[in-house]
Amino acid sequence: MPDADRVLPPTTKDLARAAGVSRATVDRVLNGRLGVRQATVDRVNQAIRDLGFVRNMAAANLAKGRSYRFVHLLPSSGDLFLEELERCIAEAARFSADRLVTDIRRIDANDPHAVARDLAALGAEGCDGVALMAPRSPPVRDAIARLDDAGVPVIPFVSSQGGSFVGIDDRAAGATAGLLMGRFAGAGSGSVLVLSETMTAQDSLNRRLGFDAILAARFPALRVPASLETYGDPDRTRAVLSRAVAGRPDLRGLYVLSSEARVPLDVLGGMDLPRDLVVIAHERTAATVAALLDGRVSAIITQDPGHLARSVLRRLKALSDGREVFAAQERIRTEILLETNL
Amino acid sequence: MPDADRVLPPTTKDLARAAGVSRATVDRVLNGRLGVRQATVDRVNQAIRDLGFVRNMAAANLAKGRSYRFVHLLPSSGDLFLEELERCIAEAARFSADRLVTDIRRIDANDPHAVARDLAALGAEGCDGVALMAPRSPPVRDAIARLDDAGVPVIPFVSSQGGSFVGIDDRAAGATAGLLMGRFAGAGSGSVLVLSETMTAQDSLNRRLGFDAILAARFPALRVPASLETYGDPDRTRAVLSRAVAGRPDLRGLYVLSSEARVPLDVLGGMDLPRDLVVIAHERTAATVAALLDGRVSAIITQDPGHLARSVLRRLKALSDGREVFAAQERIRTEILLETNL
DNA sequence: CATTTTCTGATGCACGTGCCTCAAAACATT
DNA sequence: AATGTTTTGAGGCACGTGCATCAGAAAATG
Incomplete structure (x- = not known):
C-alpha cells in the first residue's frame, strides 16, 4: 500500500501553515470573527484558494454539536402517494449523515385555523425547521411568518399556492x-x-x-x-x-x-x-x-417522492444554518413515465 | 430556547448505559470484533433496537481518518454531454461530506489495450476506486478483474456492454x-x-x-x-x-x-x-x-449528469467500505424532456 | 518615548466514534 | 483450590473543526 504520497484534502492546519498564521487566526477568518487585519484575512483567503481548501462539514457539525430537529406536517388523507412520501421521509432521515430527528405528523390540512394552531404550537417545541404540506391561506401565512421571525424556517412542501416550494409546479x-x-x-x-x-x-x-x-x-x-x-x-x-x-x-x-x-x-x-x-x-x-x-x-x-423527501431535508438543513443549497441537486423534475422508462 | 428536552439521537455512550456494558464492549459489538459472549452481543443489539441507535457515520469516518481517492477515466472525445458530466463530477466531489479526491483523466477509450494499461497503472497508485467509461473488451475485463482482486473496485460508468453499470440502459x-x-x-x-x-x-x-x-x-x-x-x-x-x-x-x-x-x-x-x-x-x-x-x-x-456523478461517487464509497448503497437514491432515470418540463 | 489598542499565537477542551492497551473480572479446566 | 482462558471495563489518543482563554506581539496613539 503506497500510502505515503496520498494527497489528502487540506485541513485548517495546512491552511495555517500556508498562510503563515496560526490555526486560531484561520478559525477567525473562516468563521468571520472580528479583529483580524485585512491584510491577514487576504493572506488566509489566498491560501484557501491556493490549496483548494474546503471546510470539512462533518467535523464542523460534530464540533458544534449540531443536531437538527425537523417536523413534517402532512395532510391526514390516506392516498397512496402520501404514504410513499412518508416512507421516503423516514428513510431519508435515517440515512442522513447528520444527527437529525424528524417527526411526521398528520394534520387537518384543509382547516386553515387548525393548521395555524399546529404551526404556532411548534414554535414552543424548539424545532429547527418545518416542512408543511397544506394550502396557503391568510392564517397559515401569518403562522409561518411568526415561526420565521422566531428563527424556525418553514418550507412549503409538494403543494403550495403562491411562493416557492419543494415540488413540481x-x-x-x-x-x-x-x-x-x-x-x-x-x-x-x-x-x-x-x-x-x-x-x-x-x-x-x-x-x-x-x-x-x-x-x-x-x-x-x-x-x-x-x-x-x-x-x-x-x-x-x-x-x-x-x-x-x-x-x-x-x-x-x-x-x-x-x-x-x-x-x-x-x-x-x-x-x-x-x-x-x-x-x-x-x-x-x-x-x-x-x-x-x-x-x-x-x-x-x-415527481420522485424519494427525491422530494431528501431534497426538503437538505433544504431545511441549509436554511437552519444559513447556507446555500447545492441548487443542481434540488431541482425536482417533472417526470414522464411510459412503459419503457419505469 | 427550550433546549433542555431536545431529544438527541443516541450515541454509543447511551447504548453502553442502556445495555449495562462499557463503551469498549459496545464498540466490539458494533464493529464485529471477536471475544464477546453471545448473551452480551444480544443485550447490545437489543439496546440498539430499543434506542433506535444509528451510527454517526460522519464521526466514524473522521475517527478512522477515512479518505477516498477515486479516479474517473473518461473518453477523450469532446462532446457536450461529456463536458457537462466532467463539471458535475468535480462539483459533486467538492460538495461531498467526506474527504475525497477525484482525478478525472481522459483516455483513449476505443483502444482496449491502452485502457487496460491505464487501469493496470492505477493499481500501483493506491486509489480506492475507479469509474470507467469505456467499452468492455477482453483486455479491459481482465484489467478490471485484476484491480478488483487488489481490492480496488471498478464501476462501469454511463456506457458499458454487459454487466451492471451506472447509467441508463x-x-x-x-x-x-x-x-x-x-x-x-x-x-x-x-x-x-x-x-x-x-x-x-x-x-x-x-x-x-x-x-x-x-x-x-x-x-x-x-x-x-x-x-x-x-x-x-x-x-x-x-x-x-x-x-x-x-x-x-x-x-x-x-x-x-x-x-x-x-x-x-x-x-x-x-x-x-x-x-x-x-x-x-x-x-x-x-x-x-x-x-x-x-x-x-x-x-x-x-439522463441527469449531476445525478450520475453523485451516484457513482456514492457507489464507489459504498464499495470501498463494503457497505450497501441506498438503492432508491441510485436509480438513474431515463428522462423524457418536452418544452413543458425542462 | 510610553501607553493604549488592536491583532495574533499558543493551548486546551469538546463533539462521536474507532482503535489501542492494560488490568480486572468472570468463567472453564484441571 | 489453583490454574489458565475468555470476556469485560477503564482509560486514553486520534480525527478536523468550533470555541474559549490568556498572554504576547504589533500597531496606533498619546
Missing part, C-alpha cells in the same frame, strides 16, 4: 400532460375529458390551467368540457364517466387530474371505452404503474 | 425514443430516419435495437431504413440527410441517435423539412435544449 405538470395528450391523440378534432376528485383544490385547478393553456395554444381541434368530479366515490365515478363517454363518440382522451388515481383507474378497467383512448394520470403509485403496464394508462406525470 | 432509452416516435407520429404509415454519428459504437447499436423493437411491435406501419451515418461531419450530414429526405415524401420522423446531437441539429435548422416532422434526440445539452425550444426537436431522452 402543478401548472407545468398540467401543461406536460396536455402536451402529451395532444401529441398522443394525433391530428384531427375530438374531445378530451378531465376527471378530478374535486376541482376545489388549488393543485387541481393549476394542473387544469396548464393543461387547458397548452391544448388551446397547440391543439385547438381538441375540445375539453368542464371537469368531471368524482368525490372519490367509485359509483359516482362510474356514473359520471359512463354518461360523459356515452355522449361523446368523438372521445380521444381522458386526463385523470387528481393525485389519487386509483379509483378512476379501477373503474376504467371495467368500462367499454374507445380503443386507443389516451389516458394520462398523475403520480407514480402501485395503481398507476399497474395501469400503465396493462395499457389502461398511456403516460404518468410524476 | 441504452436499449430502454432507444425503446422510449421509439415509443414516443410512434405515438407522436400518429396513426398511418410512413418512414422514420435514424441518424447516427457511427453505428459501430455499442451504445448506438443498443439504442437502435430498442427503437426497432418497439416500432416493430407497436407501430408496424412505420418503416425504418438503415441508419444514416454522419461521422460527425456537417457537410456529410447535410448530404446524407438531404438525399434521404428527398427520396421519402412519406417521412414522418427523425431519430438522432448519437450523444453528440449538435451537428445534426444545426444542419436541420437550415433544411427544408416536412412540417410536423417528429425529431427525437438524446442527452440534455445546450444544443438539444435550444432545438427543443425552437421546435426543431420534439423530445429529448436523457
Whole structure:
C-alpha cells in the first residue's frame, strides 16, 4: 500500500501553515470573527484558494454539536402517494449523515385555523425547521411568518399556492400532460375529458390551467368540457364517466387530474371505452404503474417522492444554518413515465 | 430556547448505559470484533433496537481518518454531454461530506489495450476506486478483474456492454425514443430516419435495437431504413440527410441517435423539412435544449449528469467500505424532456 | 518615548466514534 | 483450590473543526 504520497484534502492546519498564521487566526477568518487585519484575512483567503481548501462539514457539525430537529406536517388523507412520501421521509432521515430527528405528523390540512394552531404550537417545541404540506391561506401565512421571525424556517412542501416550494409546479405538470395528450391523440378534432376528485383544490385547478393553456395554444381541434368530479366515490365515478363517454363518440382522451388515481383507474378497467383512448394520470403509485403496464394508462406525470423527501431535508438543513443549497441537486423534475422508462 | 428536552439521537455512550456494558464492549459489538459472549452481543443489539441507535457515520469516518481517492477515466472525445458530466463530477466531489479526491483523466477509450494499461497503472497508485467509461473488451475485463482482486473496485460508468453499470440502459432509452416516435407520429404509415454519428459504437447499436423493437411491435406501419451515418461531419450530414429526405415524401420522423446531437441539429435548422416532422434526440445539452425550444426537436431522452456523478461517487464509497448503497437514491432515470418540463 | 489598542499565537477542551492497551473480572479446566 | 482462558471495563489518543482563554506581539496613539 503506497500510502505515503496520498494527497489528502487540506485541513485548517495546512491552511495555517500556508498562510503563515496560526490555526486560531484561520478559525477567525473562516468563521468571520472580528479583529483580524485585512491584510491577514487576504493572506488566509489566498491560501484557501491556493490549496483548494474546503471546510470539512462533518467535523464542523460534530464540533458544534449540531443536531437538527425537523417536523413534517402532512395532510391526514390516506392516498397512496402520501404514504410513499412518508416512507421516503423516514428513510431519508435515517440515512442522513447528520444527527437529525424528524417527526411526521398528520394534520387537518384543509382547516386553515387548525393548521395555524399546529404551526404556532411548534414554535414552543424548539424545532429547527418545518416542512408543511397544506394550502396557503391568510392564517397559515401569518403562522409561518411568526415561526420565521422566531428563527424556525418553514418550507412549503409538494403543494403550495403562491411562493416557492419543494415540488413540481402543478401548472407545468398540467401543461406536460396536455402536451402529451395532444401529441398522443394525433391530428384531427375530438374531445378530451378531465376527471378530478374535486376541482376545489388549488393543485387541481393549476394542473387544469396548464393543461387547458397548452391544448388551446397547440391543439385547438381538441375540445375539453368542464371537469368531471368524482368525490372519490367509485359509483359516482362510474356514473359520471359512463354518461360523459356515452355522449361523446368523438372521445380521444381522458386526463385523470387528481393525485389519487386509483379509483378512476379501477373503474376504467371495467368500462367499454374507445380503443386507443389516451389516458394520462398523475403520480407514480402501485395503481398507476399497474395501469400503465396493462395499457389502461398511456403516460404518468410524476415527481420522485424519494427525491422530494431528501431534497426538503437538505433544504431545511441549509436554511437552519444559513447556507446555500447545492441548487443542481434540488431541482425536482417533472417526470414522464411510459412503459419503457419505469 | 427550550433546549433542555431536545431529544438527541443516541450515541454509543447511551447504548453502553442502556445495555449495562462499557463503551469498549459496545464498540466490539458494533464493529464485529471477536471475544464477546453471545448473551452480551444480544443485550447490545437489543439496546440498539430499543434506542433506535444509528451510527454517526460522519464521526466514524473522521475517527478512522477515512479518505477516498477515486479516479474517473473518461473518453477523450469532446462532446457536450461529456463536458457537462466532467463539471458535475468535480462539483459533486467538492460538495461531498467526506474527504475525497477525484482525478478525472481522459483516455483513449476505443483502444482496449491502452485502457487496460491505464487501469493496470492505477493499481500501483493506491486509489480506492475507479469509474470507467469505456467499452468492455477482453483486455479491459481482465484489467478490471485484476484491480478488483487488489481490492480496488471498478464501476462501469454511463456506457458499458454487459454487466451492471451506472447509467441508463441504452436499449430502454432507444425503446422510449421509439415509443414516443410512434405515438407522436400518429396513426398511418410512413418512414422514420435514424441518424447516427457511427453505428459501430455499442451504445448506438443498443439504442437502435430498442427503437426497432418497439416500432416493430407497436407501430408496424412505420418503416425504418438503415441508419444514416454522419461521422460527425456537417457537410456529410447535410448530404446524407438531404438525399434521404428527398427520396421519402412519406417521412414522418427523425431519430438522432448519437450523444453528440449538435451537428445534426444545426444542419436541420437550415433544411427544408416536412412540417410536423417528429425529431427525437438524446442527452440534455445546450444544443438539444435550444432545438427543443425552437421546435426543431420534439423530445429529448436523457439522463441527469449531476445525478450520475453523485451516484457513482456514492457507489464507489459504498464499495470501498463494503457497505450497501441506498438503492432508491441510485436509480438513474431515463428522462423524457418536452418544452413543458425542462 | 510610553501607553493604549488592536491583532495574533499558543493551548486546551469538546463533539462521536474507532482503535489501542492494560488490568480486572468472570468463567472453564484441571 | 489453583490454574489458565475468555470476556469485560477503564482509560486514553486520534480525527478536523468550533470555541474559549490568556498572554504576547504589533500597531496606533498619546
